[in-house]
Amino acid sequence: MTVYLVALGLCAGGGLAGALAPRRHRVWVASLLGVLGCVAALVAAARTLLTGARATYHTAQILPLSGLSLSLDPLGAWFVATSAVVGLATCVYLVGYARHGMASRTALAMFMLFLLTLLAVPVASSVMSFMFFWELMALSSLALILSEQSRHGDARSAAVWYGVMTHVGAASILLGLLIIAAGGGQDFSQLSAQSTMLSPTAKGFAFFLVLLGFASKAGAVPLHVWLPKAHPAAPSPVSALMSSAMVALGVYGIVRVGVDLLHGGSVWWWVVVVLLGVASALYGALHATTSTDVKRLLAYSTIDVLGLVLIGVGAAGALRAVGLTSVAQVAMMASLLLVLAHAGFKGSLFLVAGAVERATATRDLDLLGGLVHAMPVTTLVAALGAASIMAVPTLGGFSSEWLLLEGLLHGLSAASTPTVIVMLLGVVAFALTGGLTAVAFVKFFGIGFLGRARSSGALDATEVPPSMRVAMIMLSALSVVIGLAPGVLVTTLGRAAATGLAIPDVAALGHSTGLVLAHLHGAVAPFELLGGLTVVMIVLAVGARALGSRRARRVDAWACGRDLQTPRMQYTATSFAEPLQRVFADVLRPQADIEVTHAGESRYYEQALLYQSRVADVVESRGYRPVISAALRLGRVARRLHNGNVDRYLALGFVALLVVLVVA
Amino acid sequence: MAVLAILCVSVASTLVAASPWRPWTARVGVVASALILGLGVQLSVATTSAPQWALHHSLRADPLSSFMVVVIGAVSLLATAFTSRTMAQEMATGVTTARYARHYVVLMQVFITCMLVAVLTANLGVLWVSIEATTIATTFLVSHRRTDGAFEASWKYVILCSVGIALAFLGTVLVYYAQLHARGPSHPASLDWTAVMSVAHHLDPNVTRVAFALLVVGYGTKVGLVPMHSWLPDAHSQAPAPVSALMSGVLLSVAFYGLLRFRAVAVAALGPGFPRALLIVVGIVSILLATVMLIGQRDLKRMLAYSSIEHMGLLAIGAAVGSPLAIAAVLLHVLGHGITKAVLFLAVGEVSHVEGTTEISRITALLSRQPALGGIVGFGLLSLVALPPFSLFASELAMARAEVDAGLWWAVAITLGCLGIIFAALVRHARQTLMGARGDAPARALAPAPSPALTALLVGALGVCVALGLSSWPLQSLLLHAAHAVVP
Amino acid sequence: MGVTSWYAWASTLLQVAAVAVGGPLLMGLMAKVKARSEGRVGAPVVQPLRDLRKLLGKERLHARHSSVVLALAPMVILASTAMAVAISPLVSTRPLLSTSGDILVIVYLLLTGSAAAALGGLDVATAFGGMGASRAMTIGALAEPALLVAVIAMSIQSRTSNLGGIVSATLAHPDWVLGPSRLLALGALVIVVIAETGRIPVDNPATHLELTMIHEAMVLEYAGPELAVTSLGEAMRLGLLFSLVANLIVPWGIATRPTALALVAGVVFLGLKAAAVALGVALIEVRSAKLRLFRLPELLAGGFVLSVLAVVTGLVAR
Amino acid sequence: MSSTYVGTLELAAGAVLLSSVMTLWRRGVGSLVSMLRLQGLALAVVAIDLGAHERDRALLVTGGLVLIVKGLVVPALLRRVARRDPGSRESNPRVNVPSSLVFAAALTVLSYVVGTRIAALAPGVATDLAPLGLATVLVGYFMLVTRRRAVSKIVGLLLVDNGIALMTFLLTSGVPLIVELGSTLDVLLVVVVLQFLMVSMGRHSRTERLTEMKALHD
Structure with missing residues (x-):
């Protein structure tokens, strides 16, 4: 535990250094402390994962009226490790990135704070401690999203969405936890002991409340709306952390509360989790294929992958509830491994997006292209990341997806009908997602890095500084290692999964x-x-x-004999995804505007033609917008309550007095 | 001793301030407030072992009173620190003359003194008198700017508060009546706190029920609880910023302190059921009202005022539970809210100087144009919506815990729902005012930014909120002691 | 162990060789069948092999703006397909590395090949390359899931996700072959195979008409050895898919015992069965017209639904 | 128990309620102030009568204080305000006079119900009259709500105050002197403040009817 506390201390020190150190030194000092903190956290997590020993820490001196409680067990350690690995890489990345952005005191301090909370949430073990770090995580990431708000106008709206959704989610989690804690006491161990006395209804109510909050953090459809806004708006190191570490903590929360605190509950809880996962996987994958903004694409792909993780978690919970514990452990292992692999490939891809943005000043795939020539290392990392997320065998994504499919397939032999049905849905979603992800990432890599530059920014791109390259390679390497030698992780993975599910560790031996x-x-x-x-x-x-013929001869592309070949004649990301977009038009509901400017008086000769097509988030426009406008309407109506007439105010009091007199 | 010293300091500063206006008279309040704060801390230490008495048992300080003294001292230190700046600005723009500046300084001291008397008196009747006296002092402070709006606000304020507080007097009288005829051991009839509490178990339930209901409506008026809250947004938006800071930061809480005392009496006489039901209803309705009013709010100061209503509603629900944890959390909330709200009102006062308006839609990109001020407003709002590491988070969470422990999870659910909407509304308003590119707004600065010292003071105050939210030492024992003053 | 070892090596090499030679031959066979049914004589069956040999002798030409991907893509296509062949139960149920992978590995290896082809198409920076890549990926995105689910349907009955295991289990339970689940899966597989190998009605392998090209548009800029490798990869993919379908539906003839005779028999039977599938597909090609691009999803969705129904039927009938 | 004491007490307490009901009836500002003076005097009579009966010197002092403040000073102050605007009437109350009287009757019934519950604790001549005080409070409040003119509002406020004072005398023979002093002083100050505000506002704004100001709203 000491090592772990040191890790937290180092991160806090990094934050202070970022806020207080002189301008010239603050970036590298903060980064160095952050790296050391992550290494320490990794050591602590590794020790717990390897020995299975649980470490706890409690002090009443911190956090008034409640005290701070920490407890490191293998499940938490797995997530600590995930956060620490990504944190390590992003701290390194930051050194080079700081010349581009995020060098301000606030941004650095908030970044380190964010890192600290990411390491702390999986270890917090009382209601107060957990909510404290959870909300602090939201706050620091919110501040980071805003750190580039003067440059990206979207960041403001993104921050509002993110802030509100995460806050409401946190409120929901809090209420759920408090309902479990209603008997008094707030340590998770007490909660776990008390919850056996709760009625099934109360347990279910509490579970669905926390699920609402955690699923929203995990980006589960339809609670995902903040994610495709927030991830693109944040600076890339932050998006990397958010996407690969923070979002995973939503999954952690579901497991921690559902299994550890509530002892698994009924099959139906987990059926809902799987359904959320299925919806997220399909919706995320579909939107990823049609997104043209690099980071938006990655954000939707995060929704997709987290959907798969949720399918795994839900399957594990359901199988555990029907008694198939060994299969449940496989499904859980798949989820955990996917979380780690996702940290590797999605983390590296977000860092790539940052590198691309830094080099070309754009994130729009339609304006990129040809980066393979100018940025070889970045391109290689992008290729590995894309291949890994497409689940090309021998890379990280594949190993974990393989485990997931095994879990689902063997879950099909369960005796409970709802379980079998959700397993089946999981398999179907899994299969469909695979194909769609391939389209999205072939587009990402093929349009973004191959071909010819589609804008001057892409044409003039140069490779990013060494620290950024090193960071990207680090995360890439993680995904490659998981892909090539998943066996070395099996013991720890199995232990983490078994602790998470509170079942004996039996299933997989590498x-x-x-x-x-x-x-x-x-x-x-x-x-x-x-x-x-x-x-x-x-x-x-x-x-x-x-x-023979060692070297290839360079010739103009033939292109069916066309003479003139310009970059503008290449397929763009939009046109690449167009067939698929058309296939799924009923779900995506693309909007197209055509604006024709006529030449002079004539109606027949067109001078210019403007065609715009975009794919909005249907859940947002159909589900959230009406609620928001209803709330605003309510606010407008409510203003009339306070119309300035003192007689009305007095009358309110008079009525209250009469009521009180009658009641008393 | 400290009890008397506090009042002496306060009265003396009032007298000194009454001398003709000089720039230094504005600083008298700062010194006095700092002294009060210091003495309050000393008093808190002294009272943890036993209550302190002074002036023939007419003044009494238990941990609860001393905690309130600390709150008053802290917030008035912030508010009075801005006196000279506010006066200088108003004189420069011709809003105020030396004569009215003198009135202002004196009334501020009277106001603070009244609040100190309210929390230090042993007599529940004097408590009422001094709270009523704050109404008179603050009426003139609200109308200090002498604009149509200021007069209108103070007119509404005095009418609504007088009638409300009159009902509280009726309630107090009924408690006295019940005490006169209490069954049980013979006792001297007086409104003395210890005397009332000693027979509280024997008070007639019928009379006490009516009395407590009247007290909730009456003191609730000054606390800003629905349905008698209507004066609050008008008065807070029209008063000078330091006055709003004091009113919102402590006056509401001092009135709430009165409710806390009487709740203890009512619980002893009636059992927890009726007081709890009444306070919960009032609290939830207050929060609901604040929620819907905040959604479409157009003015920064009114926004803060409605937020005060919301926080008072939270306090009411916390008090309704009445467990030691709940009351300790309520008190921590009082302190955190007091400091935060004072900082915000002062900062928004500066915003209105700099921008010439407090209308939300006319202010933009404050963070990039006035980083320090914008930052203070931003962090203040974060504190106000109870995000960690600010202390309001700790207190709200502890209140929620206590409420669920008492079986009131439905109340917590409603509260959390409302808090979510309020968060959304505040974030939306903050987005409009604070964020945006520098170029989005016309470059206008009608007044220079506050001096580094004042900025540092506000930042320091927010820092105190963070420290309170992070560390439980040494406040926690004081809070629990104070809670036990009104929880049997 | 020594015995099984030579057997595993031999069956793997045999499989790869058989598919590498057999794939082009199957293409030639289909072209021949089509030509005959249209009343033409048609090119000899070995024509595809001759084409390959000719291409290998030509000069390497690279488009001006292309990158290393252009050179790598054909190798990845071929390597992934060859790897998929190596672990599939084609000639014997237990080739070397058969425990290194299962249905998911094979499906994702095929997907890797498609992705590589698409990237190669995008790398040359022409409109046609992008067009082909986009269309091929769209079709792939809809076809691969159907393939995966169809094979899963079979794996449910045999309770293993290993293809060799599925084939062995089918050999042990001949009654499964005509079960409803298998028939539905067969329907799905036929559609998938037609889509994956780019045959009519999904794609016309013989066309160079710009509006209808899919696969050809992707490989338009390949020349010489690279075109040969790509074509070989595609031919092997066809061979693999045809043989796989044949073995999953009608497993008899595959080598199950480690004897040389069994292996030879396995190769022969595989050839016959694959030829039969090729014949069937060629007949479908002859009898149907190419579908419009935007009608394809309906066909592929049909395939997917069939495969899901196969799983459901498998679960119910269990 | 002398019958004069009882008779005087009942008469004076009745006069307090009657005068408050009368304020609802009359519209002229001048007559409102007269009613208020009558009420103040009656209140003083109640206090002095009780004080004399119980030989309570504090109550006698309070009675004198009430006589001076509520019977003389406050009406005088109000009359000065009224004189600034001679002949002004409450021409258009929110609830018209007949309805107001019906309401007053209803409020009296309510206060009777509540008041008897309170009085049940210690039945006696004085305590039994407590409902009259509560009725005065409610009528005063009703006036505050329904009358538009500033002077009427102040009068309503004072009615509430007088009602509470009446209850104080009847139920408890007066609260401790310091509280009584404080509360009386507060009433006086409130009236002064209100008057000051009315005057200042009249000078500052050209709003004809001060209570109809609605500049501050959401």
């Missing part, structure tokens, strides 16, 4: 590097796959060499 589910007849050995792939590639390369 053999060397791959994954083997002994009693489930499933196995995957990515290392061997990579070996096979490499052999074929080498054979081909050698063969090509043997056939």
